[in-house]
Amino acid sequence: MTFTVDDAPWWTGAVVYQIYPRSFQDSDGDGIGDLRGVLQRVDHLADLGVDVVWFSPVYRSPQDDNGYDISDYQDVDPLFGTLEDLDEVIDALHERGIKVVMDLVVNHTSDEHPWFVESRSSTDNPKRDWYWWRPARPGMAPGTPGAEPTNWASFFSGPTWEYDEATGEYYLHLFSRKQPDLNWENPEVRQAVFAMMRWWLDRGIDGFRMDVINLISKAVGPDGSLADGPATTGALGDGSGQYMHGPRLHEYLQEMHREVFDGRRDGLLLVGETPGATVEDGALFTDPRRRELDMVFTFEHVGLDHGPGGKYDPRPLDLRDLKAVLGRWQAGLADVGWNALYWDNHDQPRIVSRFGDDGEYRRESATMLATVLHLHRGTPYVYQGEELGMTNAHLRSFDDYRDIEALRHVEETRALGYVSDDRILAGLAAMSRDNARTPVHWDASSNAGFTTGEPWLPVNPNHRHVNAEAERADPSSVYHHYRRLIALRHEDATVRLGDFTMLLPGHRHVYAFTRELDGDALLVLGNFSGDEQQVDVDAVWDGAEVVLGNVPDPAVPRDGVVRLSPWEGVVLRRVVGAATGG
Known part of the structure; x- marks a missing residue:
């Protein structure tokens, strides 16, 4: 189903800009970005020419994973402001012709969400089955090492099961222990999620970026059991085969489409984050006839520089591998489906430091990388600061890091005892998610114009010369190159659809x-x-x-x-x- 100039959806010619709110602009001096800060910078987005803004979570949250642990889906966390502030931001962006996409995090909630508070209150609570509760392994004492219901390893290190002494059972969390997984097998869960999504659409947003959406279906045995994954290291195994692209995933997405999007589909954007997805998976997700998603984020290309020890053991990129991966996705979705194109986001280090040269050739490599990405067939995504050529943070101390994933990695690796602190720090400096989360550089002043207070993460010292004010003043800058690339996509049908x-x-x-x-x-x-x-x-x-x-x-x-x-x-x-x- 190849799109033509006459029938191509609007998003084939669009460029999306991601805002990670806590690092974008602080308006009240507490060192954390907020919604009124976004209001101060909406003209930056309009001048850049982007068509859509995607917001990382601003919902109420204990902030264990910087907002991806949600305790109230229908309110704004006071860190970022109020619902009224968000309404004002949405209106300001819409007035400038920019659509608004919200992060949808429904594989899991916070353990402080009222749903989970009820669920853990007793084994017979009506919401008990809204989450994944299981007893200890047969013959093993609950709460002892190895008694977890499966051997699955968490994305954030350690086991995926947390023992709850009050009820004597374990709950599943693929990420932090404060992020219990929702049980999508329960139709009441699905209906609650769909109702929340409709509420946001009624409030005026234009779509969703769906966080790890391909993890929502787990492979459940006839007796309700979950199976172990193949052993990897120590007592833990890889359980991804039991929860990644599970047996009911496409059924759930098609049900979501019917329940939430039918009757109001025009103008919306639906993008799924799908770790582990293959080209074949991508074609299923994004085939318009299947009515699931418009596009998905693939992860293959951002794993090519992971070394034998994983993400924090980086190796140099082999460009031939990058061409093979991106070329395979271009070919695989040529006749059906659509690509989402990205280098940077809140989970990835800065591309100019990763695949480019963030020293002598920072401007040249940042603009070359942008050119190559934006000229592929698909919808490009720009992460805040990418349009300025922002680099990795070059943090030098363990105390400078805030990301839960990085801190758990440090704890686990130090406990093993065979990797030096210098090597651990080198891995963090290259690959930590905090590299993308340092404050945006607006000018050369103290704290880069981000805040009048103490920033929640250190500001990169190179903000003195890498900042929006300097970039806007230089016609040959990274910023103006991004403007030209975005305008080219808007104007040129071959760039969009060729x-x-x-x-x-x-x-x-x-x-x-x-x-x-x-x-x-x-x-x-x-x-x-x-x-x-x-x-x-x-x-x-x-x-x-x-x-x-x-x-x-x-x-x-x-x-x-x-x-x-x-x-x-x-x-x-x-x-x-x-x-x-x-």
């Missing part, structure tokens, strides 16, 4: 592909290195028109050869009537 063909798949340093639609053709080239690269291209591109470049004298092929300067990214349009070549 066919994708990967070139030079075996080249170690150059990313190259074409986009073609109705006789129009674009060539995209990106040099992923600090050295000049010379590559051969089809002579049909000789003398091509430069559509967009990130260096003063963009490369144009001559005699079938193109020479790219360090970290250069360029988009070329084939001149009509040019000679073909081999």
Whole structure:
């Protein structure tokens, strides 16, 4: 079901901007970003040209996982303001033609949510079955090591089961122990979630980004049991086969579509976060005929630099692997479905530090990476500060980190005793989620114009020269390059809908592909290195028109050869009537 210029949904030509509210802009001096801070910066978003703003959670929460542990889905946490503040933000964005998407976190709640408070109050409470409660393993004393109902390992280290002494059973939490998993097998849970979603749509939002939505269905045995996963290290195993893309997942998503979105589908955006999804999974999720999701976030490309020891044991990126992964998704969703394109988000380190050069070539590598991503077929996502070329935080002390995942990793790794603190810190500096969560740089003043108080995370010292005020003043900046990329998607049907063909798949340093639609053709080239690269291209591109470049004298092929300067990214349009070549 290939989209055409005449029937393509609006989001094929849109760009989404993610706001992580606690780090965006503080309005009251408490060091934490808030909704009235967002109001101060809505014109920044309008000037950038984005079409949608996605908000990470602002709901009431104990903030164990920075708001992804929700205690009230239908109120705003006082840290961020009030529901009335949020209404004002939504109105301000809508007045500027920008849609609003809210984070939907319904695989789990906070353990302080009233649903869970009731659920844990007794074994016969009507909401007991709203969560996953199970007894200890047969023959083992409850609360003793190894007595957990399964051996599954939590995403945040340790087991996925927490023993509750009051009722003598365990509850499931795939993430923090303060994030118990909802039991979607129970139809009352689903109806409560759907009612909440309708409430938000009635309030005026334009869609949802669905957090780890592919984990909501667990594989349950006929007797209600959950099975162990294959052993990995120690007593814990990989239980993902029992809860990732579970047997009723698509049924639940289609039910959600019927119950929540039917009758009001026009103009909405539905994107799912789906760790572990394959291209085949992506095609099922995003086939419009199946009525599930518009697009999904895949994770394959952001796992390519994970080393043998996992995320915090990084290795250099092999560009050939990146091309293979992204090319496979482009090909797999060419005829049905749609891609979500991203480098950065609140869970990933800054891309310019990760796949680029955040020193001498910060501007060039940031703009090249943006060019390559935005010229793929799909909907691009820009994470706050990415449009400024913000870099990793370069935090130097364990005391500087706040992320629960990172802190649990430190605790667990230190307990093992064979990894030095220096090596642990190096892994955190490269890969911690806190790298993306440091405050946005608005100017060169103290605390980067983010707050008049003490920021909840340290501000990156390079804000003195990497900040919005400086970027806006420089026509060649990362910020203005993002503006041009966003405008290009709005204006150019080939960028939105053109066919994708990967070139030079075996080249170690150059990313190259074409986009073609109705006789129009674009060539995209990106040099992923600090050295000049010379590559051969089809002579049909000789003398091509430069559509967009990130260096003063963009490369144009001559005699079938193109020479790219360090970290250069360029988009070329084939001149009509040019000679073909081999």
